[in-house]
Amino acid sequence: MRASDKAYAALRDDIVEWRLAPGTVLAEVEQSERLGVSRTPLREALGRLTAEGLTMAGGRGVVVTDISLEDIDELFELRETLEGKAAALAARRGDAAIFERLRQELLRAPELISGDEPALHDYYELVGRLDTAIDAAISNSYLAQAMRSLRVHLVRIRRLAADDARRLTAAAAEHAAIAEAIAAGNPKLAEAATIVHLHRSLSHVKATHATHPKEHHG
Amino acid sequence: MRASDKAYAALRDDIVEWRLAPGTVLAEVEQSERLGVSRTPLREALGRLTAEGLTMAGGRGVVVTDISLEDIDELFELRETLEGKAAALAARRGDAAIFERLRQELLRAPELISGDEPALHDYYELVGRLDTAIDAAISNSYLAQAMRSLRVHLVRIRRLAADDARRLTAAAAEHAAIAEAIAAGNPKLAEAATIVHLHRSLSHVKATHATHPKEHHG
DNA sequence: GTCGAATTTTCTGTATACAAAACCCTTGTA
DNA sequence: TACAAGGGTTTTGTATACAGAAAATTCGAC
Numbered sequence: 001m002r003a004s005d006k007a008y009a010a011l012r013d014d015i016v017e018w019r020l021a022p023g024t025v026l027a028e029v030e031q032s033e034r035l036g037v038s039r040t041p042l043r044e045a046l047g048r049l050t051a052e053g054l055t056m057a058g059g060r061g062v063v064v065t066d067i068s069l070e071d072i073d074e075l076f077e078l079r080e081t082l083e084g085k086a087a088a089l090a091a092r093r094g095d096a097a098i099f100e101r102l103r104q105e106l107l108r109a110p111e112l113i114s115g116d117e118p119a120l121h122d123y124y125e126l127v128g129r130l131d132t133a134i135d136a137a138i139s140n141s142y143l144a145q146a147m148r149s150l151r152v153h154l155v156r157i158r159r160l161a162a163d164d165a166r167r168l169t170a171a172a173a174e175h176a177a178i179a180e181a182i183a184a185g186n187p188k189l190a191e192a193a194t195i196v197h198l199h200r201s202l203s204h205v206k207a208t209h210a211t212h213p214k215e216h217h218g
Numbered sequence: 219m220r221a222s223d224k225a226y227a228a229l230r231d232d233i234v235e236w237r238l239a240p241g242t243v244l245a246e247v248e249q250s251e252r253l254g255v256s257r258t259p260l261r262e263a264l265g266r267l268t269a270e271g272l273t274m275a276g277g278r279g280v281v282v283t284d285i286s287l288e289d290i291d292e293l294f295e296l297r298e299t300l301e302g303k304a305a306a307l308a309a310r311r312g313d314a315a316i317f318e319r320l321r322q323e324l325l326r327a328p329e330l331i332s333g334d335e336p337a338l339h340d341y342y343e344l345v346g347r348l349d350t351a352i353d354a355a356i357s358n359s360y361l362a363q364a365m366r367s368l369r370v371h372l373v374r375i376r377r378l379a380a381d382d383a384r385r386l387t388a389a390a391a392e393h394a395a396i397a398e399a400i401a402a403g404n405p406k407l408a409e410a411a412t413i414v415h416l417h418r419s420l421s422h423v424k425a426t427h428a429t430h431p432k433e434h435h436g
Numbered sequence: 437g438t439c440g441a442a443t444t445t446t447c448t449g450t451a452t453a454c455a456a457a458a459c460c461c462t463t464g465t466a
Numbered sequence: 467t468a469c470a471a472g473g474g475t476t477t478t479g480t481a482t483a484c485a486g487a488a489a490a491t492t493c494g495a496c
Contacts, residue, residue, distance in 0.1 A: 003480065028448070038481045040258070043448090044265060051269040053363070060447065060488065074358040077307075081361070085299045140292040142371075143299070145271070146364055153360075221450065246478070256451045261478090278458060278477065 004041035008048050011035070015054050015064055016156045022066035026055065052152055067156060069209065075153055076202045080195055082147050086138050087178060087194040088187035094137030096183045102130050103179035109172035113165050123168065130175055137182070161208040174200060222259035226266050229253070233272050233282055234374045240284035244273065270370055285374060287427065293371055294420045298413055300365050304356050305396055305412040306405035312355030314401045320348050321397035327390035331383050341386065348393055355400070379426040392418060 011031070014020040032042040046062050049055040055062040067075075090099070105126055112123040131151070135144045161167075174197035181190035229249070232238040250260040264280050267273040273280040285293075308317070323344055330341040349369070353362045379385075392415035399408035 027446095029446095039448090040480055040482090044261070044479095047262060047265050048269065051266065053360075071360075074360050077358055078360045078364060081299055081303045089295075140295055142271075142289075142292050142296045142368070146296060146300075146367075149364075150360070245476095247476095257478095258450055258452090262449095 002041065003037040004044040007031075007035050007037050007042050008045035011045055011049060012054065012152075015049070016152070016159065018156075018159055020064050022064050024064045025058070025061045026064065027061050052149060054152065054156075067153070067160075069206070072157060072202070072205060072209075075150065075157070076198055079150055079154070080198050082143065082150065083198065084191040084194050086134050086143060086147060087182060087190035089140065089143075090134045090137035091182045091185050091187040091190040093139055094133070094182055096185060098133055098137075099179045099183035102126075102133060103176050103183060106130070106172050106176035106179060109176075110169050113168045113172065120168075123172070127171075127175060130179060134182070157205060161205045167204050170200065171197070220259065221255040222262040225249075225253050225255050225260050226263035229263055229267060230272065230370075233267070234370070234377065236374075236377055238282050240282050242282045243276070243279045244282065245279050270367060272370065272374075285371070285378075287424070290375060290420070290423060290427070293368065293375070294416060297368055297372070298416050300361065300368065301416065302409040302412050304352050304361060304365060305400060305408035307358065307361075308352045308355035309400045309403050309405040309408040311357055312351070312400055314403060316351055316355075317397045317401035320344075320351060321394050321401060324348070324390050324394035324397060327394075328387050331386045331390065338386075341390070345389075345393060348397060352400070375423060379423045385422050388418065389415070 011020070011026070020026075026046060028039050028042055028046075032039050035042065046055060050057055050062055054065060056065050057063075109123055109126060112119045112126070131147075135147065138144065174193070178190060178193045178197060181193045229238070229244070238244075244264060246257050246260055246264075250257045253260065264273060268275055268280055272283060274283050327341055327344060330337045330344070349365075353365065356362065392411070395411045396408060396415060399411045
């Protein structure tokens with residue numbers, strides 16, 4: 001593994017997991033010493049993070065970007081557009097057998113959710129497989145790339161919301177509905193199911209955020 | 219201007235204007251000597267280009283990405299989704315006076331098109347102002363960013379198509395229709411007008427490409 | 437005491453030297 | 467003749483030294 005990759009992965013995780021708060025300035029010497037790499041690969045890592053929108057180039061050094069409530073609205077507005085379209089395309093072009101199998105797994109997901117920590121990890125892995133399957137089914141690399149760049153920010157937001165068992169169970173059912181619509185080859189229904197799911201997710205995130213707002217400085 | 223910015227701008231132009239053909243490997247020492255900068259800022263430029271999708275990291279060095287006919291289809295599929303949504307949002311949130319003024323200018327655009335070279339530049343600048351106005355009106359930085367990253371590739375494709383006066387005149391009318399729908403505050407119509415315009419553009423590009431296919435090596 | 441300018445300090449931007457890895461060509465063998 | 471292994475060569479990846487710019491601090495004047 002290259003040093004720049006290592007620095008990138010470490011900083012990305014620190015930002016996504018909110019260990020590096022928004023507004024934090026990432027001084028090059030400081031971070032390079034902390035991560036055990038020299039300034040050159042660190043700068044490359046910072047460049048990648050800035051391209052993804054996790055950091056931005058301020059007057060001096062790069063700064064961890066903030067995610068405000070308005071940002072969440074904007075993010076989900078774009079997400080609705082992209083993932084709605086993707087679901088519709090997957091329904092047209094995807095392999096029904098793959099999505100039918102994913103639907104079966106998603107219907108059994110509540111067992112994972114009510115289980116302990118490692119089982120929960122299995123659930124996230126399953127949802128990730130659905131995303132991957134949709135990415136592959138749409139056969140549009142530009143759309144897939146646009147969705148990938150969005151997901152980074154979404155993981156960051158997910159950390160704000162309390163992933164209680166009730167919400168996760170409901171989300172699993174919503175995902176199953178999406179998989180079912182795609183397997184049935186129904187584009188309009190797949191898009192509608194996706195939009196419903198995203199709105200429910202957004203409501204949940206905003207409700208959580210209103211109750212337990214994350215403290216920022218800057 | 220920083221050396222890395224200079225290298226980035228030069229390489230970006232070379233790729234977009236097809237002076238650097240798809241498949242060309244951009245060796246670091248070679249390009250840094252050609253552009254008169256050292257390897258460090260050149261690498262930063264290459265990183266930015268790769269993040270934008272104009273180049274990709276191959277086994278050895280970065281190579282200029284290709285744009286095939288399928289890529290063009292994929293690109294316009296995403297463009298339809300994003301710009302359609304953007305036009306609809308602009309119709310809801312935009313300032314009618316701004317778009318009414320742009321519509322007036324677009325109706326007078328045929329004079330620019332039939333004129334000589336510098337007048338043509340004025341026309342492109344006008345279309346660019348419409349894009350900028352839409353970007354500002356939607357007040358969604360993530361959507362705006364997604365469209366910006368698309369436009370780089372679109373400029374590259376535009377170079378493939380022969381921008382004859384007939385097509386440009388028609389395009390100006392289509393743009394005027396979009397501006398009119400936004401000014402009227404009609405989201406559905408704005409989206410429809412955008413989709414119509416994009417399909418006409420795509421047809422034109424593909425027709426041109428079928429007649430005069432650009433030769434690639436790779 | 438406060439505002440402003442000059443100086444100092446600290447940080448980023450760039451160049452270059454060195455290390456490591458990937459590729460290519462040669463050479464030997466089946 | 468085809469294929470594999472080895473070394474050599476080229477190219478990328480990393481570290482560090484130096485230059486330039488921006489911010490902070492201090493000193494002076496009003």
